[in-house]
Amino acid sequence: MTVSITDVARAAGVSASTVSRALRGRPGVSDEVRAQIAAVAAELGYTASRSASSLASGRTYTIGVVAPYIGRWFFGTVLDAAEQILSAAGYDVLLYNLGSPEARKRFFTKLPVRKRVDAVLSLLIPDPEETDALLSLGVPLATTVGGARDGFVVVGIDDRAGAESAVRHLVNLGHRRIGMISGASGPLHWTTPIDRRQAYLDVLADAGIPHDPALEADGGYTVEGGEQAMTELLAGSRPPTAVFAQSDEMAMGALRALRRHRLRVPDDVSVVGFDDHELAEVIGLTTVAQPVAGQGAEAARLLLRRLDEPDAELPGHVQMPIRLVLRETTAPPSPRGPQ
Amino acid sequence: MTVSITDVARAAGVSASTVSRALRGRPGVSDEVRAQIAAVAAELGYTASRSASSLASGRTYTIGVVAPYIGRWFFGTVLDAAEQILSAAGYDVLLYNLGSPEARKRFFTKLPVRKRVDAVLSLLIPDPEETDALLSLGVPLATTVGGARDGFVVVGIDDRAGAESAVRHLVNLGHRRIGMISGASGPLHWTTPIDRRQAYLDVLADAGIPHDPALEADGGYTVEGGEQAMTELLAGSRPPTAVFAQSDEMAMGALRALRRHRLRVPDDVSVVGFDDHELAEVIGLTTVAQPVAGQGAEAARLLLRRLDEPDAELPGHVQMPIRLVLRETTAPPSPRGPQ
DNA sequence: AATCTGAACGCAAACGCTTGCGCAACAACG
DNA sequence: CGTTGTTGCGCAAGCGTTTGCGTTCAGATT
Numbered sequence: 001m002t003v004s005i006t007d008v009a010r011a012a013g014v015s016a017s018t019v020s021r022a023l024r025g026r027p028g029v030s031d032e033v034r035a036q037i038a039a040v041a042a043e044l045g046y047t048a049s050r051s052a053s054s055l056a057s058g059r060t061y062t063i064g065v066v067a068p069y070i071g072r073w074f075f076g077t078v079l080d081a082a083e084q085i086l087s088a089a090g091y092d093v094l095l096y097n098l099g100s101p102e103a104r105k106r107f108f109t110k111l112p113v114r115k116r117v118d119a120v121l122s123l124l125i126p127d128p129e130e131t132d133a134l135l136s137l138g139v140p141l142a143t144t145v146g147g148a149r150d151g152f153v154v155v156g157i158d159d160r161a162g163a164e165s166a167v168r169h170l171v172n173l174g175h176r177r178i179g180m181i182s183g184a185s186g187p188l189h190w191t192t193p194i195d196r197r198q199a200y201l202d203v204l205a206d207a208g209i210p211h212d213p214a215l216e217a218d219g220g221y222t223v224e225g226g227e228q229a230m231t232e233l234l235a236g237s238r239p240p241t242a243v244f245a246q247s248d249e250m251a252m253g254a255l256r257a258l259r260r261h262r263l264r265v266p267d268d269v270s271v272v273g274f275d276d277h278e279l280a281e282v283i284g285l286t287t288v289a290q291p292v293a294g295q296g297a298e299a300a301r302l303l304l305r306r307l308d309e310p311d312a313e314l315p316g317h318v319q320m321p322i323r324l325v326l327r328e329t330t331a332p333p334s335p336r337g338p339q
Numbered sequence: 340m341t342v343s344i345t346d347v348a349r350a351a352g353v354s355a356s357t358v359s360r361a362l363r364g365r366p367g368v369s370d371e372v373r374a375q376i377a378a379v380a381a382e383l384g385y386t387a388s389r390s391a392s393s394l395a396s397g398r399t400y401t402i403g404v405v406a407p408y409i410g411r412w413f414f415g416t417v418l419d420a421a422e423q424i425l426s427a428a429g430y431d432v433l434l435y436n437l438g439s440p441e442a443r444k445r446f447f448t449k450l451p452v453r454k455r456v457d458a459v460l461s462l463l464i465p466d467p468e469e470t471d472a473l474l475s476l477g478v479p480l481a482t483t484v485g486g487a488r489d490g491f492v493v494v495g496i497d498d499r500a501g502a503e504s505a506v507r508h509l510v511n512l513g514h515r516r517i518g519m520i521s522g523a524s525g526p527l528h529w530t531t532p533i534d535r536r537q538a539y540l541d542v543l544a545d546a547g548i549p550h551d552p553a554l555e556a557d558g559g560y561t562v563e564g565g566e567q568a569m570t571e572l573l574a575g576s577r578p579p580t581a582v583f584a585q586s587d588e589m590a591m592g593a594l595r596a597l598r599r600h601r602l603r604v605p606d607d608v609s610v611v612g613f614d615d616h617e618l619a620e621v622i623g624l625t626t627v628a629q630p631v632a633g634q635g636a637e638a639a640r641l642l643l644r645r646l647d648e649p650d651a652e653l654p655g656h657v658q659m660p661i662r663l664v665l666r667e668t669t670a671p672p673s674p675r676g677p678q
Numbered sequence: 679a680a681t682c683t684g685a686a687c688g689c690a691a692a693c694g695c696t697t698g699c700g701c702a703a704c705a706a707c708g
Numbered sequence: 709c710g711t712t713g714t715t716g717c718g719c720a721a722g723c724g725t726t727t728g729c730g731t732t733c734a735g736a737t738t
Contacts, residue, residue: 002453002454004723004724004725005725014688015687015688015689016688016724016726017687017688017689017690017725017726018686018687020725020726020727021726024726026727027686028686029686030685030686047450047454048725049394049455049724049725050451050725051390051391051393051399051455051723052390052394052693053725053726054725055388055390055394055692055693055695055723056727057727058693058726060390062433070409070415070418070422071415071416071418071419071420072415073412073415076409076410076412079410079436080409080410080438081410083409083434083435084439084442087436087442087445088441092433092435092451092455093435093436094401094431095418095422095432095434096422096426096431097419097423097426100423110386112389112431114341115341115388115389116388116389116390223617223618252621253621255621256621278410278562279562279618282562282591282595283622284598293410343695344694344695345694353717353718354718355695355696356696356697356718356719356720357716357717357718359696359697360696360697360717365696365697366716367717369717372716372717387694387695388693388695390695391693391694391696391723392695393723394693394695394724395694395696395697395722395723396695397696680737680738681738682735682736682737683734683735683736684733685732685735686733687732687733688729688731688732689731690727690728690729691728692725692726693724694723695723696721697721698719698722699718699720700717700718701719702716702717703714703715703717704713704715706711706714707713708712
């Protein structure tokens, strides 16, 4: 059988309570006894049962992370970084992958994290009901996606500023027919596509360029969607000479579509993305870099602080820096235009 | 406060044991009482405390997944698929990200999964000591990487056959100077690079092509490594006309190096990868496809079966199908050769 | 010398569930 | 009508910790 705390207590000639206090660094144990107990515990290979300890103490030392598709680069990277911080602090990570509607529904109705986690990091945008469910857990909450929400500490970026720098870059290069591939069909309450679009409109207006709805297409934040969207844009009567894709994945899809149409990048069409995907550099994609791993780490750190000192005043909203990374997919428009 | 099983019992006018049996579908409860209890539980929003239930029953309904870098596509995809299967079966997933040596050491010495999980899925190659640590947990183990190991159910692919098909494809196209970018510097006990290299040697021998050590380079299974390796190969006196990269990520690095050298793919140099990375299609990379998500799902399923019927005879080793996917990075050698 | 003080430790009661066992009540049997 | 099974349910003993409180005892204080 596995060794329990009473085994250690017996072997060390003390009571179980003393073992518990000694091993967790609680006061009320003399240094020599503490050392003795530590030695015995190590020799016996004792590890406290988490179930028992969290049942007794109410603390679980576990943090739940809910995410859509962890397979996608963005979420995987955030998760990766968050996990490192959390596990270094002695917390375990319970992962819930809510890609499918069924999984999502199951999670929010059964709420398996109830009484199982000390905090939750959400990488998805909960609708109002789901938000209530999370709040009902009564534990600290954090998110790295979407805008401010009550009860959550959210770490994110300035989507407006990021999109502005991307579009302005195209304008400065001399482009005037600038298309956008967005992700309008995402979940509600997700402000990112809206903010980025607004920045796009603002920059155009600022440059005195009239807005042409035919230059907007929905790419659904996927590679395939980006490819379709670009194809749509190219089918128009006056296709764009430059495109701002709201994510690198959509930008990659756009690049693929352009290649299929035998258009050269950036000679015929410029493309700028958003995210700085790990492969953006490989492809040479000009993009707006955001610290994805940094956001996961920061969110994790904020949760930990909140657990350590529950009533400390913490910022409810943290903005991480962004920057435009110039690579090889943007250039001044060709004098002849595309086609 | 949160509602406990006794609250439900009181509200339903029965004992706690009956509630427990009713809610978990155990026999010994009449249908009407069971329905009554279910209704009351639903109304009160009751969810059993996992800590308490696993303390009492010994079952945790939790499965540990250990992985290096979940940020990388391969691991993220396997994890994603495995999580879906497991959570659909009512299991939670505890994630351990063991990318850094410290995290890895911490995990295997403290072994935080002890008494916390019913099974472990390992996406990394444990060394002998680590293997012992895992075995000492006394729970079913599975892995999707590396070759057969005692005590593990391993689901994988036929690395030899996969690499053979890739190299043979290049030979059939007429190439005779075929390079390889491998990952020799990986962890010990990892047979994949060895198997794939052996296949490379076999096919060359079979085709009567002498082996030239100058055509092999180490890419460490990363994009950057692949780029460096390709650069090395191009620096040789007689560079290859085709390259087999042991992973798509290395192949992408190689493509980048080739672009930097102003060499065209596939006109000047052909490249074939391994994995069928999600972006391989976007890039048009010819590669050996393996069912990555499929392997994660299959491993999860096998673990579940083992938990359901502990002494059923299960296959210790499952081979998943592979296939060569022809895209746009391979072609017959140019009559003039590269440079 | 009598009293007071901490520090160090043990006792025992939770924490919320599971499960073996016992005990009714009732049906079916000879 | 007594006996033997079944079925449905409650009792109570755990599961392995944590923690408030009580006890002991050495040393400091009157």
